Amino acid sequence: MSIQHPEITSADLAEIRGRLEAEAQARSQLLAEGDADGELEEGLRLTAEQFVADLRDAIERIDDGRYGFCEACGGAIAAARLEAVPTAAQCVSCVDRPLRPLGR
Numbered sequence: 001m002s003i004q005h006p007e008i009t010s011a012d013l014a015e016i017r018g019r020l021e022a023e024a025q026a027r028s029q030l031l032a033e034g035d036a037d038g039e040l041e042e043g044l045r046l047t048a049e050q051f052v053a054d055l056r057d058a059i060e061r062i063d064d065g066r067y068g069f070c071e072a073c074g075g076a077i078a079a080a081r082l083e084a085v086p087t088a089a090q091c092v093s094c095v096d097r098p099l100r101p102l103g104r
């Protein structure tokens with residue numbers, strides 16, 4: 001079951017998915033190389049791993065038809081925000097306030 005996002009078409013989704021996938025691949029590759037060299041600082045590695053996890057999450061949400069909708073309030077996330085933060089899982093107003101159960 002998926003709801004049509006008011007601003008994002010399925011063609012957009014396919015394009016976003018491609019970008020996220022490429023980014024996740026590239027980051028994983030860098031991580032693997034950094035690990036092999038033992039060059040990557042622990043903090044940096046964790047940040048990079050978290051980012052890859054966020055990318056994979058976003059890809060999963062695209063596949064599930066949940067991408068572009070806020071995990072907290074269920075509302076559509078503005079396309080401008082997704083443009084800036086493609087891995088965003090919450091709308092701006094939910095990020096700005098503590099997590100609450102459904103309802104606004």
Ligand SMILES: [Zn+2]
Pocket residue numbers: 070071072073074075090091092093094095
């Ligand atoms: Zn929200």
